[in-house]
Amino acid sequence: MIPASFDYVRATSLTHAIGLLQDDPDGNKLVAGGHTLIPTLKLRLASPALLIDISGIDELKGIEVADRIRIGALTTHAELLASKPLREVLPIFRQAADMIADPQVRNRGTIGGSLANADPAADWPAVVIALKGELELAGPTGRRCVAARDFFVDIMTTTLEPGEVLVAIHIPRPNPGAKFRYRKIRHPASGFAVVGVAVALRLQGGIVSEATIAITGATGRAFAADSASAHLIGKSLSTENIATAASFASEQAECLSDHYASADYRKHLVKTEVSRALASLNGA
Ligand SMILES: Cc1cc2nc3c(=O)[nH]c(=O)nc-3n(C[C@H](O)[C@H](O)[C@H](O)COP(=O)(O)OP(=O)(O)OC[C@H]3O[C@@H](n4cnc5c(N)ncnc54)[C@H](O)[C@@H]3O)c2cc1C
Incomplete structure (x- = not known):
C-alpha cells in the first residue's frame, strides 16, 4: 500500500x-x-x-504539573505512562496509557493526535472529559480554549476549525481525596476500546462529593455520563448506588454496532465497566 x-x-x-x-x-x-x-x-x-x-515544535511538548496541569499536544503515550509527577497527581494517565496498543504505538503516538483524530474508540477522550480538561487551540485568528466535553462532535469530528492546531491540554489540579480509574474492554486486535470508562470522583467521609464519569468506545463520540455522575453525589458507593449509576450511564449511551460488538453488547459493557470502575474505588 x-x-x-x-x-x-x-x-x-x-x-x-x-x-x-x-x-x-x-x-x-x-x-x-x-x-x-x-x-x-x-x-x-x-x-x-x-x-x-509538527513533531519538532517545542511549544507543543512537555508535561507541567503545578496549580494546573499542562500537557503539550505532542506528548507521547509513553511519556504519559512514564511521568512520575503526573502519576502522583493524576494516576489515571498511567492507567490509560498502559492500556494503549503496544510499545511501538505508545512511543510515537501523541495525545494531541489522538484527541484531534477523535476516533470513537480512542482512550484519551474519556480521560480528558472525566478530568474536566480544556483543550487549547491556536489558529489564524488567535487562541481559544474548548472544554473537552464539547470538543468531540461525532466519529472523527471535533470542533477544531480548518487551520487550527491543538496546542495543549489543561487540567485543574484535583482536590484532596480525589480518586481515579480507567478501565476498558480492549479490542483483541488493535487494543482500542470496545468500551472504555474513565472515572474521577472525590470521597469525603465515605460520601461522594464530586464525580465525573466519561465513556469512550460505545458511541460515535466520547461523552460525559452526566445522569450517572449526578446520581452519586451525596451518596456512598454502595452496591445499589453503583448499580443505579451504571444503569443511567448505559441508558444514556446510543451505542454503535459493528462486526465485533453489537449495540446491545456495548450497552451491556457500559453498565458492567461503570460498575466495576466505581466498585474498584470503594475503599481504594
Ligand atoms: C496498531 C495501532 C493500535 C492502536 N491502539 C490504540 C489504542 O489502544 N488506544 C488508542 O487510544 N489509540 C490507539 N491507536 C492510535 C494511536 O494512539 C495514535 O497514535 C493516535 O490516535 C494518533 O496520534 P498521532 O500522534 O500518531 O497522530 P497522527 O497520526 O500524526 O495524526 C492524527 C490526526 O490528527 C491530526 N493532528 C495530529 N496532531 C495534531 C494537533 N496537535 N493539532 C491538530 N491536529 C493534529 C493529524 O492531522 C491527523 O489528522 C492505535 C494505533 C495503531 C496504529
Whole structure:
C-alpha cells in the first residue's frame, strides 16, 4: 500500500505550522506521531497535498504539573505512562496509557493526535472529559480554549476549525481525596476500546462529593455520563448506588454496532465497566 505523492515540510514553530495550514486548510495536513495518519495515507483514505510535520515544535511538548496541569499536544503515550509527577497527581494517565496498543504505538503516538483524530474508540477522550480538561487551540485568528466535553462532535469530528492546531491540554489540579480509574474492554486486535470508562470522583467521609464519569468506545463520540455522575453525589458507593449509576450511564449511551460488538453488547459493557470502575474505588 503506497500513499499518493505529497510534499513534506517540517514546521519550525507554531506560527509556521498555522501559516502552512492556512495556505490550504482542506488540502494540507498536520502530522504528529503519524500512527493514525500514515496508515490512512497508505490506504488512500486521505491524499493531502502537503504534510506539515509538527513533531519538532517545542511549544507543543512537555508535561507541567503545578496549580494546573499542562500537557503539550505532542506528548507521547509513553511519556504519559512514564511521568512520575503526573502519576502522583493524576494516576489515571498511567492507567490509560498502559492500556494503549503496544510499545511501538505508545512511543510515537501523541495525545494531541489522538484527541484531534477523535476516533470513537480512542482512550484519551474519556480521560480528558472525566478530568474536566480544556483543550487549547491556536489558529489564524488567535487562541481559544474548548472544554473537552464539547470538543468531540461525532466519529472523527471535533470542533477544531480548518487551520487550527491543538496546542495543549489543561487540567485543574484535583482536590484532596480525589480518586481515579480507567478501565476498558480492549479490542483483541488493535487494543482500542470496545468500551472504555474513565472515572474521577472525590470521597469525603465515605460520601461522594464530586464525580465525573466519561465513556469512550460505545458511541460515535466520547461523552460525559452526566445522569450517572449526578446520581452519586451525596451518596456512598454502595452496591445499589453503583448499580443505579451504571444503569443511567448505559441508558444514556446510543451505542454503535459493528462486526465485533453489537449495540446491545456495548450497552451491556457500559453498565458492567461503570460498575466495576466505581466498585474498584470503594475503599481504594
Ligand atoms: C496498531 C495501532 C493500535 C492502536 N491502539 C490504540 C489504542 O489502544 N488506544 C488508542 O487510544 N489509540 C490507539 N491507536 C492510535 C494511536 O494512539 C495514535 O497514535 C493516535 O490516535 C494518533 O496520534 P498521532 O500522534 O500518531 O497522530 P497522527 O497520526 O500524526 O495524526 C492524527 C490526526 O490528527 C491530526 N493532528 C495530529 N496532531 C495534531 C494537533 N496537535 N493539532 C491538530 N491536529 C493534529 C493529524 O492531522 C491527523 O489528522 C492505535 C494505533 C495503531 C496504529
